[in-house]
Structures are given as C-alpha cells and as structure tokens.
Amino acid sequence: xxxxxxxxxxxxxxxxxxxxxxxxxxxxxxxxxxxxxxxxxxxxxxxxxxxxxxxxxxxxxxxxxxxxxxxxxxxxxxxxxxxxxxxxxxxxxxxxxxxxxxxxxxxxxxxxxxxxxxxxxxxxxxxxxxxxxxxxxxxxxxxxxxxxxxxxxxxxxxxxxxxxxxxxxxxxxxxxxxxxxxxxxxxxxxxxxxxxxxxxxxxxxxxxxxxxxxxxxxxxxxxxxxxxxxxxxxxxxxxxxxxxxxxxxxxxxxxxxxxxxxxxxxxxxxxxxxxxxxxxxxxxxxxxxxxxxxxxxxxxxxxxxxxxxxxxxxxxxxxxxxxxxxxxxxxxxxxxxxxxxxxxxxxxxxxxxxxxxxxxxxxxxxxxxxxxxxxx
Amino acid sequence: xxxxxxxxxxxxxxxxxxxxxxxxxxxxxxxxxxxxxxxxxxxxxxxxxxxxxxxxxxxxxxxxxxxxxxxxxxxxxxxxxxxxxxxxxxxxxxxxxxxxxxxxxxxxxxxxxxxxxxxxxxxxxxxxxxxxxxxx
Numbered sequence: 193x194x195x196x197x198x199x200x201x202x203x204x205x206x207x208x209x210x211x212x213x214x215x216x217x218x219x220x221x222x223x224x225x226x227x228x229x230x231x232x233x234x235x236x237x238x239x240x241x242x243x244x245x246x247x248x249x250x251x252x253x254x255x256x257x258x259x260x261x262x263x264x265x266x267x268x269x270x271x272x273x274x275x276x277x278x279x280x281x282x283x284x285x286x287x288x289x290x291x292x293x294x295x296x297x298x299x300x301x302x303x304x305x306x307x308x309x310x311x312x313x314x315x316x317x318x319x320x321x322x323x324x325x326x327x328x329x330x331x332x333x334x335x336x337x338x339x340x341x342x343x344x345x346x347x348x349x350x351x352x353x354x355x356x357x358x359x360x361x362x363x364x365x366x367x368x369x370x371x372x373x374x375x376x377x378x379x380x381x382x383x384x385x386x387x388x389x390x391x392x393x394x395x396x397x398x399x400x401x402x403x404x405x406x407x408x409x410x411x412x413x414x415x416x417x418x419x420x421x422x423x424x425x426x427x428x429x430x431x432x433x434x435x436x437x438x439x440x441x442x443x444x445x446x447x448x449x450x451x452x453x454x455x456x457x458x459x460x461x462x463x464x465x466x467x468x469x470x471x472x473x474x475x476x477x478x479x480x481x482x483x484x485x486x487x488x489x490x491x492x493x494x495x496x497x498x499x500x501x502x503x504x505x506x507x508x509x510x511x512x513x514x515x516x517x518x519x520x521x522x523x524x525x526x527x528x529x530x531x532x533x534x535x536x537x538x539x540x541x542x543x544x545x546x547x548x549x550x551x552x553x554x555x556x557x558x559x560x561x562x563x564x565x566x567x568x
Numbered sequence: 569x570x571x572x573x574x575x576x577x578x579x580x581x582x583x584x585x586x587x588x589x590x591x592x593x594x595x596x597x598x599x600x601x602x603x604x605x606x607x608x609x610x611x612x613x614x615x616x617x618x619x620x621x622x623x624x625x626x627x628x629x630x631x632x633x634x635x636x637x638x639x640x641x642x643x644x645x646x647x648x649x650x651x652x653x654x655x656x657x658x659x660x661x662x663x664x665x666x667x668x669x670x671x672x673x674x675x676x677x678x679x680x681x682x683x684x685x686x687x688x689x690x691x692x693x694x695x696x697x698x699x700x701x702x703x704x
Contacts, residue, residue: 448581448582448595449582451593451595452630453630453632468635472635
C-alpha cells in the first residue's frame with residue numbers, strides 16, 4: 193500500500209514538473225516569436241554570422257546525440273536513413289529524414305563544419321577579442337560609436353614591431369625584466385623577414401669541374417670522317433684534343449714538309465719531348481691549359497705520389513709500396529715489438545737519418561777492426 | 569733484349585726527285601722493334617742496297633725516336649753524283665760523310681779579340697801587330 197502511495201506521489205510530482213517546464217518553454221517560445229515578428233534581431237535574410245552558426249551547429253549536434261543514444265538504448269538499429277537528394281553545397285537542400293542513420297550523418301556533418309569554423313575563428317581571433325573587450329566595458333555611448341566604425345578593429349602593426357624589438361634587446365635586458373609576451377611562459381620566436389639567397393663570392397682558385405674530354409673532343413673532330421676506335425683505349429690517332437697537342441702536331445708536319453728539324457732551346461726541346469710522351473699516353477699536353485689529365489701521371493697519380501710513406505726508407509714510387517705492404521715480415525720480425533722507437537722515427541717526411549755522433553762512428557770503426565782481426 | 573741482327577723495316581714517305589739539287593729526298597721511317605736506335609751508317613748502307621747507289625751518296629740526318637721506342641723518323645737524301653753532293657751539301661754533313669775535313673779555327677772569342685786588336689792598326693801594320701800579339 194505504502195509503496196503504491198509513494199509511487200503515485202512520485203508520479204504526480206513528475207507530472208507537475210513536466211507541466212511547469214512545458215509552460216516555461218511556451219513562454220520562451222512566445223517571446224522568441226514576438227522578437228522574430230517585431231524586431232530585426234533574428235532576421236536571417238542575410239544569413240547568420242559565424243559565431244551564431246557555431247551555436248546552432250553545437251545545439252543540433254547535442255540534439256542528435258541525445259536521440260541516437262535513446263535509439264540505441266531502445267535497441268533500434270542505426271541503419272535507417274533517408275539522405276537528401278542534393279549535395280551539401282547546394283543552397284536549397286532538403287532537411288534530412290528522421291531515421292537513426294540520418295541522425296548519425298548530421299552529427300558527422302556538424303562535426304566537420306565545427307572543425308572548419310574553429311580554423312576560421314582562429315584567423316579572426318584578434319578582432320573577436322577586441323569586440324569582446326568592448327562589450328565587457330559595458331554599454332556606454334562610446335562603445336556604440338566604436339562598433340559602428342569599421343576601422344576600429346583594424347590590425348595593429350605596432351604589435352609586430354614590439355615583438356621584434358623585444359627579440360633583439362632580449363639579451364641586453366636582465367632576467368628580472370621580463371617582456372610582457374613571455375610572462376605567460378610561452379616561447380614566441382622572433383619574426384624574421386625573408387631574404388633572397390645570394391651565392392657567396394667564389395674565389396678564383398675554386399675551379400669548376402673541367403669539361404669532359406669526350407665532349408670537348410667533339411668540337412675539334414670532323415664528324416664527316418669515320419670514327420676510329422682502338423683496343424688500347426687511347427682513341428683515334430692522333431687525337432688532337434688540346435692546344436698543345438695540335439701545336440706539336442703542326443711542328444711535326446712543318447719539319448717533314450721542309451726537311452729540317454726545328455731549332456729550339458734545350459728547355460723547349462725537353463718540354464716538347466715530355467709533351468709528346470704525355471700525348472702518346474692519352475693525356476693533354478703537360479702545360480696544356482686548364483685541363484691537366486688523362487696521361488700516365490694522371491691515371492696512376494695516386495699510386496705514384498707516395499701515399500703512405502713506408503718506414504723502410506724512401507721508396508721510389510707507389511708500386512713498390514703496394515708490393516711491400518702485402519708481404520708479411522717473417523715471424524722473428526713480427527715478434528720483435530719496437531714500440532716507442534717506431535713512433536719516434538716516423539715523424540716528418542719519412543724516417544730520419546740517425547745523426548751519427550762521433551762516439552758512434554768510433555765504436556763502429558772499432559767493431560770493424562775487431563771483426564776483421566777475427567776473420568784473419 | 570737488344571738483338572743486333574733483328575730485322576729492320578724502312579719506309580719512305582714524301583718521296584721527291586729534286587732535279588734542281590740533283591738528288592732524291594724523302595722522309596724515312598725506321599721500325600726497329602727489339603733494337604735501340606739504328607746508326608746512320610747502317611741506314612745509308614741499307615738505302616744504298618734498296619736504291620742501287622753508292623753508300624757515300626746517301627745522306628741521313630735528323631732522326632728522332634718516337635715515345636716507347638721501336639720507331640724513329642728522319643730524313644734521307646740520295647745524290648746523283650759526288651760533284652753535286654759537294655756543291656749542295658752543307659759543310660757539316662760533308663764532314664760527317666768524310667768528303668771534307670773540318671777546318672780548325674781558333675775559338676770564336678779569340679778570333680773576335682784578334683779582330684778588335686787589329687782595329688787599332690791600318691794596312692800592313694795590322695800583320696805586324698798580329699804577329700806581335702801572337703808572340704805575346
């Protein structure tokens with residue numbers, strides 16, 4: 193009995209709540225209606241602003257969420273949907289149906305639009321903040337004038353300059369003098385203007401890579417003549433690629449034509465010989481201009497220049513070094529560890545000659561004499 | 569490696585019969601693969617055999633070996649007769665081939681000094697002056 197009474201009482205209370213809330217809702221709707229009919233505040237002829245769009249979307253999102261959760265609580269499926277025919281971008285698009293699937297679709301839609309609104313709001317943040325500040329000041333005559341003046345909320349370039357100045361003189365100021373920007377602990381990097389990239393001045397010595405001989409020889413070779421290949425890889429004979437090569441060839445021709453030998457100084461003669469040898473091995477003339485290379489010394493350059501000087505004295509060229517590196521010393525030598533002595537010898541260019549002091553020379557002489565005596 | 573009896577190949581290029589100087593002249597290519605440079609005497613012998621002349625008429629000069637060895641290039645002349653050779657050849661080549669003897673002169677410097685000393689005198693006194701300085 194008492195339970196029934198309790199239940200009835202609760203039921204009545206609930207019913208009363210419902211009626212009171214409905215009546216309050218009716219009043220709100222009435223006032224809205226009046227507003228819509230009389231004043232121009234709610235006029236949506238020109239469309240709604242970004243901020244009110246945000247409110248509307250959020251409201252519809254919440255409504256759909258509630259309905260979807262009630263559907264799920266009742267066990268309905270979310271697949272019934274009746275999507276509108278037109279795409280999203282057309283202006284006079286029908287409203288969605290009221291199936292559960294439609295509710296989900298509209299939630300997705302409003303979520304996407306809300307995210308985009310967030311981006312746009314970020315761009316307008318400066319102006320919105322200013323408006324809010326004006327509104328917070330309170331309704332006064334000056335505020336109305338300010339709102340009507342379109343230039344009241346224009347951007348302030350002074351703010352940019354302040355940031356730059358603070359960035360430059362930040363080092364000079366003490367730690368106690370905090371810039372107002374940094375007071376909230378957020379690091380704001382200095383804004384720098386973009387500058388065009390100018391190449392640094394290249395010194396004269398930094399040469400560009402030389403034109404490859406395959407391309408440069410095309411200039412001088414006659415394309416109508418047949419192309420000569422050879423097994424030695426040195427190319428056509430004579431391949432006059434450099435000026436020096438052509439000069440020497442001309443000299444030879446002159447000599448054969450006129451049955452003489454050219455009269456030259458010794459130096460010139462030596463240079464000519466050297467250049468002829470170089471050209472015969474495929475290089476350009478030795479001093480033949482900017483491009484040096486291709487000959488014997490260029491091809492085996494890294495071997496001929498002694499790359500790591502060996503300890504066993506001055507070895508002629510790199511061939512000997514390579515051979516000696518491969519050979520293992522015998523076991524006795526390997527077991528003898530010279531240690532500190534080794535590093536002392538090889539300091540500068542190769543091993544030093546031990547300066548033989550007078551004592552050492554005399555000792556050596558004595559040893560010789562004694563060994564000679566023993567032999568006898 | 570050096571084989572003195574290895575065969576040599578002689579090639580003649582730019583052969584010209586020079587009627588004005590009474591000779592035949594050409595560029596000579598010698599191929600001597602396993603030998604060092606061939607001597608001029610040997611070359612003139614071989615050329616004389618080839619062209620059926622006296623080996624004294626053949627003059628060779630100006631031989632240069634190409635890089636790597638085995639090949640040298642030079643010039644050769646074959647005169648028709650000795651008279652024209654003596655007429656047209658330069659002195660030094662005649663001396664080389666033995667048809668003329670080398671003139672022994674005092675050194676160039678000495679000659680010039682003597683000349684300068686002789687400038688001081690006139691006429692026959694020059695000879696006297698020269699004798700005087702020679703005796704010194």
